[in-house]
Amino acid sequence: MSLPTITLLSFGFPQQDFLEEIAKAVQSELGFSVNLREGRIDLGEYYDPSRNQYNGNTLLKLVDSLHVTESFKTLGIFNVDLFIPILTFIFGQAFLNGNCGIASFYRLNNERYGMPRNDLLLMERAKKEVIHELGHTLGLLHCSNPICVMRSSTYLEDVDQKKIHLCHNCRGKLVE
Amino acid sequence: MAKKISILIVDDEESVRDSLYNWFIEDGYRVETAENAQKALHLLESDRFDIILADIKMPGMDGLEMLRRIKSIKPDSIIIVMTAFATVDTAVKALKDGAFDYVTKPFDPDDLTHLIRNATKQISLENENETLKKKVITLENIEDLIGESDAMKKLLREVESVAQTNSSVIITGESGTGKELVARAIHANSPRRFFPFVSVHCGALTESLLESELFGHEKGAFTGAMYNRKGRFEMADSGSIFLDEIATISAKMQVELLRVLESKTFIRVGGNKEISSDFRVICATNKDLKSMVEQGTFREDLYYRLNVVNIQIPPLRDRIADIPLLVDYFIKKYCMSMNKPPASIDPTALKRLQEFNYPGNIRELENMIERAIVIGDGKRISLKDLPLEKSIVNSSTESLDDFERAFILQILHKYNWNISRTAKALKVDRVTLYNKIKKYDLKPSDL
Numbered sequence: 303m304s305l306p307t308i309t310l311l312s313f314g315f316p317q318q319d320f321l322e323e324i325a326k327a328v329q330s331e332l333g334f335s336v337n338l339r340e341g342r343i344d345l346g347e348y349y350d351p352s353r354n355q356y357n358g359n360t361l362l363k364l365v366d367s368l369h370v371t372e373s374f375k376t377l378g379i380f381n382v383d384l385f386i387p388i389l390t391f392i393f394g395q396a397f398l399n400g401n402c403g404i405a406s407f408y409r410l411n412n413e414r415y416g417m418p419r420n421d422l423l424l425m426e427r428a429k430k431e432v433i434h435e436l437g438h439t440l441g442l443l444h445c446s447n448p449i450c451v452m453r454s455s456t457y458l459e460d461v462d463q464k465k466i467h468l469c470h471n472c473r474g475k476l477v478e
Numbered sequence: 479m480a481k482k483i484s485i486l487i488v489d490d491e492e493s494v495r496d497s498l499y500n501w502f503i504e505d506g507y508r509v510e511t512a513e514n515a516q517k518a519l520h521l522l523e524s525d526r527f528d529i530i531l532a533d534i535k536m537p538g539m540d541g542l543e544m545l546r547r548i549k550s551i552k553p554d555s556i557i558i559v560m561t562a563f564a565t566v567d568t569a570v571k572a573l574k575d576g577a578f579d580y581v582t583k584p585f586d587p588d589d590l591t592h593l594i595r596n597a598t599k600q601i602s603l604e605n606e607n608e609t610l611k612k613k614v615i616t617l618e619n620i621e622d623l624i625g626e627s628d629a630m631k632k633l634l635r636e637v638e639s640v641a642q643t644n645s646s647v648i649i650t651g652e653s654g655t656g657k658e659l660v661a662r663a664i665h666a667n668s669p670r671r672f673f674p675f676v677s678v679h680c681g682a683l684t685e686s687l688l689e690s691e692l693f694g695h696e697k698g699a700f701t702g703a704m705y706n707r708k709g710r711f712e713m714a715d716s717g718s719i720f721l722d723e724i725a726t727i728s729a730k731m732q733v734e735l736l737r738v739l740e741s742k743t744f745i746r747v748g749g750n751k752e753i754s755s756d757f758r759v760i761c762a763t764n765k766d767l768k769s770m771v772e773q774g775t776f777r778e779d780l781y782y783r784l785n786v787v788n789i790q791i792p793p794l795r796d797r798i799a800d801i802p803l804l805v806d807y808f809i810k811k812y813c814m815s816m817n818k819p820p821a822s823i824d825p826t827a828l829k830r831l832q833e834f835n836y837p838g839n840i841r842e843l844e845n846m847i848e849r850a851i852v853i854g855d856g857k858r859i860s861l862k863d864l865p866l867e868k869s870i871v872n873s874s875t876e877s878l879d880d881f882e883r884a885f886i887l888q889i890l891h892k893y894n895w896n897i898s899r900t901a902k903a904l905k906v907d908r909v910t911l912y913n914k915i916k917k918y919d920l921k922p923s924d925l
Contacts, residue, residue, distance in 0.1 A: 359493055386497040388560075390586045398503055443506040454505060456587035 699748020
C-alpha cells in the first residue's frame, strides 16, 4: 500500500528546485510522500486594494476547493502578502484537522526587511512554515516548546528561533 | 491537567469571528463565538469565559453597553474591546467602564498574542491571589482554635457553615472558652473578611458609654465630647460587629439595639442625621439568655433577632483530649514571645493538667502555662511550676463523696496538713475533720 500523499500547490512560485527542496523536507519530517502541482489561477480577485494585500481567508477557501480526494492534504504556496480581516498580516493559515492550508513566502524574505538576500535562510524559513501549516491540518496545535516547528510565530525572528522539526511531544501526538 | 482558558469572541463580521476562532483554536484555547451582544449575554448565562473579545460597533446593543452589562453581573470578567474606528474618547470610555484593554482592528499578530498572554497572566494572578487568600484564611481559622476532639471538630464545622451566611449568631459558653476567638473565626471565613471586625465588651461599659460607643456621638453631645466620633456600628460597615456579654445590656439598650438590627440605621448621640451601616452581628454570652427571657430580664424579640444561629462552645473539661495540644501550643507561644528556647512538659504534670477541672477554661490553662514558663527553669515544666493546688476536682469526680474527699484533700494540702487551720477553713471542728480523714483514708502522700 502506498503512503498517503500531500500536495503542495504552488501559485506563482516559479523556482521548481526550491519547491522540490521543500517537498523533500516535508517528506522527511512528516513521513508522507509529496506531490508538487502548479495552480494556474489569476490571484487578482483575491487582492484587496484597500489593504494592498491578498485575502488569506478567500485564498484558503480557493485551495480547499482545489483539494482532490486522492490527496491526503493540500497546501497552497504563495509569494504574496497575506492578510485576514482582523490581522495586519499572516505567514499562513490552515484548517485545524482539515484538508488544506496556505503559506506565503512573501514575508519570509530578508529583502522585505531591508536586509541582504539570503536564499539559504529563506529556504529554511519556508520549510518551517510549510511543515507548521501542514502540522495544523494534521491536528497539531501551537506548541510551547521554543524550538518545536509548531511553536507560534508572529514575527520573522520567531520563525528563525525554532527548528524545522517537531518536538517529541508533537511527534507523539502525530503518531497517535 | 490545567484547565483550558476559554475565550468568547463577539463580532458581527463573520470573517473576523472565523479568523479569530481559527487563530485561538490553533493556540489551544476553548473558543466560542457570538454574532451579537444578545447572543453573547445568552451564552454567558450558561457558560463561563475567562476572556471576552468584543467589537464595539455592532448592530443592536453595542460593545460598550454589553461591557457594562457583563461588568455589572461579573465584575471580574476580562473584556477586551476591538474597534475599526479608534478614537481616544471611545478608548477612554471603554477602559473607564472596566475593559481590560482596547485594540484597533486590524491588529498585528504579535499584539494579539501579547494581549491574550497578558490577559492569561492576569487570570493566573487572580487565581493565585484567591488561593493565597484561602490559605491565609485557613491559617487564621486554626491559629488559636486548637483541638482535634470530636467536640472541637463539631464546633469548627459549625463555624465553617455559619460563616458563609449573613445570619446573626449567638455564641454561648462558659467564661474563658474562647467565644471571641470563635467570633473572629466566623468573620475570617466569611465574605466580609476583608472588612473590619469590631469588638465591643458590653459588660465593661455603663449604659451611656455603651450608647456612645455603639452609635457614636456628635461634637458637644455631652460634656467632654469635643469631636465627632464614629460609633462601632458605623466602623463595622461591610464587616462584623462582635457584642460580648450581650446579657449585661440594659433594658433601654435592648430596645435601641433591636431597632438598629431591624433597620440597620441609627443616629449618633447628639446628632439628627440617620446613618446606615451594613454589618453582621455576632454576640456572645456566658448566661442562659433563654431563662433571662423567661424571667423577663431580656427582651424576647431581641433574643429571637440575635439567636438565628446558636454556637455552643464546650467547656475545657468536656474536651480533655485537646489539653496536650493546647499545652503544646501555649508553650510554643509563650517561649517564643519570651525569647526562650521551646520547653517540654513533664508527663506527670501533663497528666495532672488533664485531670484538672478548669473553672476558668482555656484562659485558665493558658495562664497556668504562661506562669510556668515565667517561673520555671525554662527547659521542662514540672508539677511544681503549676498552680494546681493538688486539685483533683475534675470531671471524673462524680459522687458527692468523691467530691468531698477531693475537696478536703485539697484544703489539707493548702494548709500543709495543719488540722486546726484546715478545720477552720472548712468551718468544721477538728473532730469532724479527723473523722473525715479516717473515713476517706486520707494521707499526706495522696495527690
